[in-house]
Amino acid sequence: MPRPSRWPEILLAAGQEFREHGYENATLEGIGARVGILKGSIYNYVGSKEELLLAVVEQPARALLAELERLGADTSSSVSVRLRELIRMQVRIFSEWYPAAFVYLRHLGHVVQSPRFAEFREMDGQYMAAVEALLAEGVASGEFSLPGEPRMVARATVGMLDWMQHWFTPRGEEADLELADELFALALGGLIAGGSMRALARSMPPAGVQTTLAVAP
Amino acid sequence: MPRPSRWPEILLAAGQEFREHGYENATLEGIGARVGILKGSIYNYVGSKEELLLAVVEQPARALLAELERLGADTSSSVSVRLRELIRMQVRIFSEWYPAAFVYLRHLGHVVQSPRFAEFREMDGQYMAAVEALLAEGVASGEFSLPGEPRMVARATVGMLDWMQHWFTPRGEEADLELADELFALALGGLIAGGSMRALARSMPPAGVQTTLAVAP
Amino acid sequence: MPRPSRWPEILLAAGQEFREHGYENATLEGIGARVGILKGSIYNYVGSKEELLLAVVEQPARALLAELERLGADTSSSVSVRLRELIRMQVRIFSEWYPAAFVYLRHLGHVVQSPRFAEFREMDGQYMAAVEALLAEGVASGEFSLPGEPRMVARATVGMLDWMQHWFTPRGEEADLELADELFALALGGLIAGGSMRALARSMPPAGVQTTLAVAP
Amino acid sequence: MPRPSRWPEILLAAGQEFREHGYENATLEGIGARVGILKGSIYNYVGSKEELLLAVVEQPARALLAELERLGADTSSSVSVRLRELIRMQVRIFSEWYPAAFVYLRHLGHVVQSPRFAEFREMDGQYMAAVEALLAEGVASGEFSLPGEPRMVARATVGMLDWMQHWFTPRGEEADLELADELFALALGGLIAGGSMRALARSMPPAGVQTTLAVAP
DNA sequence: AATGAATGAGGCTTCATTCAT
């Protein structure tokens, strides 16, 4: 059985175990079992369980970083288009690097502390900052009307996307793109109309009282 | 030295440790240390680490369930007002039961398997179903125009809220209410305008091309 | 509730717990629960779990010792009669001190090491020696014809009695006396006819071959 | 250093520790120390302390069961011969599986509750029933004359054998066989003459009175 | 590269025991 290297299999198995049980509950024995080797043998490929987590997470993380830089370089598109791209990109990465990308998301805190991930150390912050800046730019350009601080809105928007780990599974390129654009539309509606809605909300009646919402769609 | 039971202290300490390190990384020794007792002493109050998790989580979980039932009973308000109440309610619970409510959210899967939590077993599903139904009702009444299936939109909306565990800390009743209403406005914008945005998105240019978004705010 | 002292209740409860679970599995909490007090309260009555075992066991042990001395003093009866008395005595003690006497038997090894039980330290050996001597005396007097060394026969006979902890429960004075005498008869048969039987056994056919045992009953 | 699995050593060590201290007092540390490994290492071979007990006990238990079935199949021998075989068999197993067989006997209650020992669940009862039936058969055929109910006599006889755990150590095949046959002779005497002895006992004088036992040997 | 076996640290849990009230 010429198996030049089981590294890819191990990586895959680790990703699945980490996804299924979480990093702390996953065991090297379980990962080995998926591949058909004993736990000790894994150390022929990687130095520690933590390194294995990093290895699993590295590819989606690099992909994300690369895409982010690519998006940042696009100064010619409108804010909305760039946001659409951002969301499409995230969904694409979730899909392409499934389930590793979700492992990354779930254990972001752990990963980000590794010296080896110096480059990612502040990526999360940069990511948030980028979204925030994008929103602010939208406000400045008049495209957006936010219901609150850009930082808060950015967090809410990113949360919507990151929470996908709890319900998303890839369904094909087309369907995933469709989904991304629906999410984009949902977000965009809030970003564009949020300001008005905030004003409107102030005039809404308290709960428990029948009323008709006088909003023109 | 009056020692009227350290149970509340233990519960608090456990909530903090679980929040800080996660259930699996938290140790009884650490929890005991916060209170100033040895790990073994904790067993005077609770039968196992898992029971401790359940105890920490029980109050916010019950609060959530109670509020949910209260909201479900309100048939007189408009869909928008009910959604506003839902979001306010969540933020209020996050705030009142901080950080226990986030422990609950983070370890929902674990908690929900306990026999003791039989009543909560399907709460999560019911919660999602309730939000979904609310959105569908809004569509039927013409209040909402969603960019996709109600289920998907419900998930995205709930995700926005649940992700708050990664950035929210209570800042006082007033500020929290303000935040809740901003989140509501953000969501409402997407729910009302999402359908149009979806149509609009189709006509947006691809990335990398300068354009002006022709949207009237 | 005037409870001048719960010591007797505790002793009883301890005996039951020790009998039911064995000394090492019994817990002070369980004993306390039977009485309706907490485990810590037991230390108002006794210094340690081990002392509690000794206390439980002391009365049957002293009774046994006393009876043994009484029997030893009887030089006027025949060997058979003295053996009958020995067996009756044991059964009576098992019955009167039930279940404490069985706790004693089960944990003899533990008990006998206690300094406080110096007097009992070698009682077990003396007991065996007494039985052995009785049998030897029977041989010398011609009453008995043993199938082997007196020591071995003594051990077998005592084993028959001590094993009663696994099946005996008191059924009233009369029935217990009846039982004792049946056991005595069984033993006596072996002691009287054992020698002949040993000879006979030599001439028995091997197993698996049909034969008729030519023994006149 | 060839290390062809230490499982046998562990099994042996466990048997000795269980024999010496009893299951509940034995520690994995002690067992490991006998083998020269740490307690944790034992879990490379077995899943729990209880499983270790079962493993220790399994072989003698299976041996006993097999022998019992073998004996049950022998319908051609006389009752006495079959009883002789039963006793020889027991002694042989005590000797061959020393000390594991005694561990089995001592912790029968514990062992028999294991799902893994479903087949042995009722063995103990069957064993008693078999002895009882054998005795009853002897009565019916006129070979035996018991001093009481077959059940009681069976219990006493079995007790004689099972109590051997407190004094027996193997002394070689020949000596053990000799011992078995002496025990058999002792038992047989009681079984054959027990009835007469019971009658005789009624007419014996009370203790404390000199008398001559008028029994022809 | 894989195995079998061992290590060692650490965590959960139990429980006899102590002690202030």
Add this chain to the structure above:
DNA sequence: TATGAATGAAGCCTCATTCAT
């Protein structure tokens, strides 16, 4: 006397990690 609470030691068990083969 009884309680509630705490201690401390010890035991079982898990698991990442190491290593000779």
